[in-house]
Amino acid sequence: MTFFSNIWRNEKSREIIVQIIVLFFLGWFISWLVMNVNANFEALGKDISFEFLFIPAGYDINQYLIDYDSRDSHLRAGIVGLLNTGLVAFFGIILATVLGIALGIIRLSKNWLASKIAYWYVEFTRNVPILLHILLWHGIIINTLPHPRKAISLGEVTFLSNRGFYIPKPLTESGIELVYLFLVIAIIFSTLFAKYCKRKQDLTGIQYPVFWINFSVIFFLPLIAFFLSGMPISLEIPALKGFNFRGGMHMSPELAALTFALGIYTAAFIAEIVRAGILAIDKGQREAAESIGLKPSKVMNLVILPQARRVIIPPLTSQYLNLTKNSSLAIAIGYMDLVATLGGISLNQTGREMETMLIVMLIYLSVSLSISALMNWYNSKVKLVGR
Amino acid sequence: MKTKMLLAGITAGVMFAGSVLASTLDDVRARGKLNCIINTGLAGFAAPDDKGNWTGFDVDFCKAVAAATLGDASKVNYTTATGKTRFTKLAAGEGEILSRNTTWTFSRDVDLSQTFIGVNYYDGQGFMVPKSLGVKSAKGLDGASVCIQTGTTTELNLAEYFKGNNIKYNPVPIETNAEAQELYKAGRCDVYTTDASGLYATMMSFDNPSDHMVLPEIVSKEPLGPVVRHGDDQWADIVSWVLRAMMAAEEKGITSKNVKELAAKDNKDKEINRLLGKDPLQGLSKLGLSPDWAVNVISQVGNYQESFEKHLFPLTIKRGMNALYRDGGLHYIPPIK
Numbered sequence: 001m002t003f004f005s006n007i008w009r010n011e012k013s014r015e016i017i018v019q020i021i022v023l024f025f026l027g028w029f030i031s032w033l034v035m036n037v038n039a040n041f042e043a044l045g046k047d048i049s050f051e052f053l054f055i056p057a058g059y060d061i062n063q064y065l066i067d068y069d070s071r072d073s074h075l076r077a078g079i080v081g082l083l084n085t086g087l088v089a090f091f092g093i094i095l096a097t098v099l100g101i102a103l104g105i106i107r108l109s110k111n112w113l114a115s116k117i118a119y120w121y122v123e124f125t126r127n128v129p130i131l132l133h134i135l136l137w138h139g140i141i142i143n144t145l146p147h148p149r150k151a152i153s154l155g156e157v158t159f160l161s162n163r164g165f166y167i168p169k170p171l172t173e174s175g176i177e178l179v180y181l182f183l184v185i186a187i188i189f190s191t192l193f194a195k196y197c198k199r200k201q202d203l204t205g206i207q208y209p210v211f212w213i214n215f216s217v218i219f220f221l222p223l224i225a226f227f228l229s230g231m232p233i234s235l236e237i238p239a240l241k242g243f244n245f246r247g248g249m250h251m252s253p254e255l256a257a258l259t260f261a262l263g264i265y266t267a268a269f270i271a272e273i274v275r276a277g278i279l280a281i282d283k284g285q286r287e288a289a290e291s292i293g294l295k296p297s298k299v300m301n302l303v304i305l306p307q308a309r310r311v312i313i314p315p316l317t318s319q320y321l322n323l324t325k326n327s328s329l330a331i332a333i334g335y336m337d338l339v340a341t342l343g344g345i346s347l348n349q350t351g352r353e354m355e356t357m358l359i360v361m362l363i364y365l366s367v368s369l370s371i372s373a374l375m376n377w378y379n380s381k382v383k384l385v386g387r
Numbered sequence: 388m389k390t391k392m393l394l395a396g397i398t399a400g401v402m403f404a405g406s407v408l409a410s411t412l413d414d415v416r417a418r419g420k421l422n423c424i425i426n427t428g429l430a431g432f433a434a435p436d437d438k439g440n441w442t443g444f445d446v447d448f449c450k451a452v453a454a455a456t457l458g459d460a461s462k463v464n465y466t467t468a469t470g471k472t473r474f475t476k477l478a479a480g481e482g483e484i485l486s487r488n489t490t491w492t493f494s495r496d497v498d499l500s501q502t503f504i505g506v507n508y509y510d511g512q513g514f515m516v517p518k519s520l521g522v523k524s525a526k527g528l529d530g531a532s533v534c535i536q537t538g539t540t541t542e543l544n545l546a547e548y549f550k551g552n553n554i555k556y557n558p559v560p561i562e563t564n565a566e567a568q569e570l571y572k573a574g575r576c577d578v579y580t581t582d583a584s585g586l587y588a589t590m591m592s593f594d595n596p597s598d599h600m601v602l603p604e605i606v607s608k609e610p611l612g613p614v615v616r617h618g619d620d621q622w623a624d625i626v627s628w629v630l631r632a633m634m635a636a637e638e639k640g641i642t643s644k645n646v647k648e649l650a651a652k653d654n655k656d657k658e659i660n661r662l663l664g665k666d667p668l669q670g671l672s673k674l675g676l677s678p679d680w681a682v683n684v685i686s687q688v689g690n691y692q693e694s695f696e697k698h699l700f701p702l703t704i705k706r707g708m709n710a711l712y713r714d715g716g717l718h719y720i721p722p723i724k
Contacts, residue, residue, distance in 0.1 A: 163532055244557065344471060350494075
């Protein structure tokens with residue numbers, strides 16, 4: 001019995017040894033890769049430099065949430081792209097969540113037709129690759145909608161064409177402050193009123209129609225202010241000028257196609273997650289809720305969903321992450337997201353493949369980790385508190 | 388930091404797996420085939436014919452280099468690349484030549500460590516519009532949606548031209564020529580812009596080419612030519628002299644029909660003799676080529692004129708700037724001596 005064989009036979013120390021060996025090989029592999037990069041870069045006469053970020057990008061971007069001009073830097077072009085990624089992910093997540101929850105619940109409904117429709121929706125949608133969804137929606141929009149000169153007009157203020165959707169844009173004028181002030185007052189009132197009602201219900205069991213009262217307050221109070229201050233909001237109506245519509249708010253066919261495709265595709269997965277979450281709740285809970293005379297909608301909203309949320313949120317998080325990452329397929333239809341700007345045109349104009357790809361990957365990583373952190377926080381809020 | 392380096396490593400490991408140490412010519416000879424990077428599909432320059440064989444003006448150049456180095460113009464493997472991937476593919480060693488309507492610019496030549504070996508086609512960026520649009524000049528395009536093929540100098544030219552003329556436009560960037568055509572045809576864009584040669588090629592592939600027109604403005608200089616990697620001067624010389632040999636053959640009236648005959652006899656014009664290997668061409672051995680290199684190129688592929696007329700005349704492209712200098716064009720070849 002030597003000293004070493006003793007160490008090897010000890011389960012604890014053996015584990016440590018194995019981990020050290022694995023770590024060593026991992027480190028060796030990584031350093032080999034890094035050296036390989038350096039050697040190849042040297043052979044090609046290239047260096048790694050991020051200076052290109054600060055030279056003018058020189059190209060135009062068709063959709064920007066912050067001011068952008070072709071004389072701005074590659075860095076700014078990248079930020080514009082990142083915001084475009086964020087925009088489509090935001091719309092997509094909202095659409096996917098609303099549609100997914102609705103479908104998940106319908107799928108479990110006792111109505112045979114509704115349940116079958118939800119079933120076929122899920123089966124069809126999730127078994128077709130997302131890229132095809134995107135191309136399909138883009139194709140539908142640009143091939144079926146007419147040219148701007150023959151745009152479909154809805155009341156002469158909203159227009160649908162193969163260059164996108166145009167809706168009137170609200171422009172604020174002086175006097176709008178009163179409307180804002182009333183809106184703030186309405187929101188403060190609603191919050192306090194909701195708290196009051198909750199306490200009242202806890203104490204006495206009396207329920208008020210909180211939602212409808214608050215809704216009316218938030219809607220009508222600013223409306224009254226709007227008329228009092230002489231209607232300080234005007235609408236900028238889109239109008240056909242030259243080749244395209246000018247003015248108003250514009251949603252490009254690419255943004256629309258991408259939002260529909262991502263939302264509809266991810267909704268299928270969310271529907272299944274919601275269904276699983278609901279089924280995970282013991283049926284005794286439902287029966288108990290029904291037996292005390294709650295309406296079906298209340299059974300769902302007050303008893304089933306709050307409990308199901310705990311099961312739903314972790315897989316839902318990964319669907320949100322998938323949707324955000326899938327938005328990088330935007331490049332297929334010419335939506336200028338992060339991959340198309342910094343990881344596409346900037347890469348090509350500067351020839352800095354390694355640098356741009358590194359930045360793009362790190363950005364996606366941090367966006368995903370942020371979404372993940374947010375959802376974890378929400379998860380810890382809704383999880384059962386010691387029972 | 389670790390993650391960052393790992394990512395860098397993996398990317399690079401994949402990208403540069405094909406790096407080479409031996410001379411490019413040795414590699415090609417050892418493999419018995421030339422790897423050539425071409426367009427994913429642009430009529431006249433590189434497109435598959437009805438039998439699925441790549442054909443076109445840029446493809447001919449790949450064949451010419453194969454004929455010069457391997458003696459057989461058919462010994463070429465074709466790899467396609469989009470505007471975005473082409474330089475990466477060349478750098479990664481996926482091909483020895485990039486023959487894909489690539490514009491020669493300062494930063495591509497210097498910053499990307501590539502060698503442009505000459506110009507085989509002088510081009511310029513233009514605009515194509517449907518005639519029904521009623522536009523007669525690029526200056527009338529204010530507010531138009533413009534389809535662009537991404538990853539080219541096209542975007543920069545467009546931005547500069549429109550900014551200079553104070554014209555607003557809505558860019559729609561598209562990855563390949565085929566997709567851009569579809570969007571243009573579907574009416575997503577009012578205008579399609581790329582190099583004028585590409586516009587003619589695209590237009591001829593439409594059902595009704597006469598419904599479209601190329602606007603008179605040419606907004607940029609686009610000297611297109613083959614590209615090789617930096618660092619192997621022998622290979623760069625071979626590729627550039629193959630191009631010059633094709634042009635010299637046109638100048639001297641050597642064609643694929645008469646090249647064998649001219650090579651067999653003693654010509655009065657000694658330059659023909661040197662080109663075709665009848666008289667010694669000093670330094671040829673340094674290039675590692677056999678004396679009949681040019682004969683192989685011209686007999687198997689043809690001279691510059693033959694290649695041009697075969698592939699580009701059907702697109703209604705004229706010689707224009709691409710004629711030899713003696714015919715009023717820009718191609719002026721250093722003497723073969």
